[in-house]
Amino acid sequence: MNWNEKIQRKDVHVVVIGIGYVGLPLVVEFARAGFRVTGYDLDKRKVDKLAVGESYIEDISSESLRPHVAEGRLKATTNESVLATADAIIVCVPTPLNKTKEPDVSFIVSATEAIARHYKPGQCVVLESTTYPGTTRELVAPMLEKAGAKIGETLFLAFSPERVDPANKVYGTRNTPKVLGGATPNCLEVSVALYSKIIDKVVPVSSTDAAEMVKLLENTFRAVNIGLVNEVAIMCHKLGLDVWEIIDAAATKPFGFMKFTPGPGLGGHCIPIDPLYLSWKLRALKYTAEFIELADDINSAMPSYCVTRIADLLNDKGKAIKGSKVLIVGVAYKRDVSDMRESPAIDVVELLHKKGADISFVDPYVPVFEEGTMRLESLPIDTDASKFDIAVIVTDHTEFDYAKLVKTAPIIFDTRNATRVVGGSKDNVYLL
Ligand code: SAJ
Secondary structure: OOHHHHHHOOOOEEEEEOOOOOHHHHHHHHHHOOOEEEEEOOOHHHHHHHHOOOOOOOOOOHHHOHHHHHHOOEEEEOOHHHHHHOOEEEEOOOOOEOOOOOEOOHHHHHHHHHHHHOOOOOEEEEEOOOOOOOHHHHHHHHHHHHOOOOEOOOEEEEEOOOOOOOOOOOOOOOOOOEEEEEOOHHHHHHHHHHHOOOOOOEEEEOOHHHHHHHHHHHHHHHHHHHHHHHHHHHHHHHHOOOHHHHHHHHOOOOOOOOOOOOOOOOOOOOOOOHHHHHHHHHHHOOOOOHHHHHHHHHHHHHHHHHHHHHHHHHHHOOOOOOOOEEEEEOOOOOOOOOOOOOOHHHHHHHHHHHOOOEEEEEOOOOOEEEEOOEEEEOOOOOOOHHHOOEEEEOOOOOOOOHHHHHHHOOOEEEOOOHHHHOOOOOOOEEEO
8 A cells, every 4th residue: 555545544653753842742633633643752751641641731732632542543652662563753852952052963863763673664754853954864864774764665754844833822733834855756745645634734845954954044043133133232222222112113114124022042942052053064064154153142142241231230229249139030931931941041040149149030930940059949929029139020921910010129120121011100120
């Protein structure tokens, strides 16, 4: 039976390797489309929850899992031998940076080694983890060929960048267009046929390298533009201008402008990391990706810039950072999420701690802040800010009471212009 028939008859067992914030939504969509799906992960906690239809990802409800688990079409396992029973294997493993800010593709390698150990002719393998152009072709394909696969004949290999946007209530897996590049035309045909069953709009491109590069352009575009507005914020402060007013006014331009806002730095597992996969690849080709490296320098320096501004504000009140009581308002990497990965708050807190500040924080999404030797517990969301020398808004969660904060905190350093929602006099508020 050929792939198209298998797909039409839903006679396809899909195994998703890595059931995190990218893999789990795919598990749901393949199950919803009527396929047999198994989530395979080394994390027994996730596997045990998925196996009983319990979600552990904010954007996925347990109700969307349970019926498929009850029907026996949706399973979960920590046992890699499930790969031998897979018709399609989707790889959604992390691609972090290592200590020297270089790509760490070890999770892709481990996943590919497992696939190779259980390779059977006819399988379709799609890599979704964000990575540098060439990974699928130079790293993954040869490992599978060593196991006997003939790419495009006995194994269909593709790359499709994940476009999951945590907490996005408008765009989910099904209605976000999905780019797909095949290692060969046959590979593209099979993977497009499969993904078309779960994604409204599949966007084929000419190769796996092209598909890998598309994702890196998407996120490099964001990192560079965020770096630009962060530098504009520094320039405006030196010019005595309100950068938020400038950006809001520029954003009235109905064409040729896209609004980005300055902040305390670049957080999350995508934007600070993905562009460095691209600049690393180009360095290997003896080329310096100037914009990426410059944006990374500016974005990485924002926490330290914020601490300098905090020092100046306390100094104006005759206070040193050392011994001052500082309330950090919000520590997650962005509004209304609980994720702390690469959060700029980590650097802001560490720098203040090194200077001897007496630090507390409040974040309804993050109960405990742990970094190095530091361990802080979040104060209640209605903490009285008048007991502190300064309140620093690092993450502008919606549920904070900014009006109360403006009324009670002696000084507020607002890195997100979150206090714009508060009317009346705000002469104790200082913006990035
Ligand atoms: N940030 C700014 N200024 C901005 C936008 C973001 O300082 O104008 C900061 C955020 O506070 C955060 C970091 O940058 O610390 C990243 O924010 P993000 O809005 O880009 O959010 P992410 O990291 O969740 O990015 C994801 C990405 N999705 C994928 O990679 C599949 C990104 O491509 C999306 O564009 C982004 O969500 C989104 O639009 O929300």
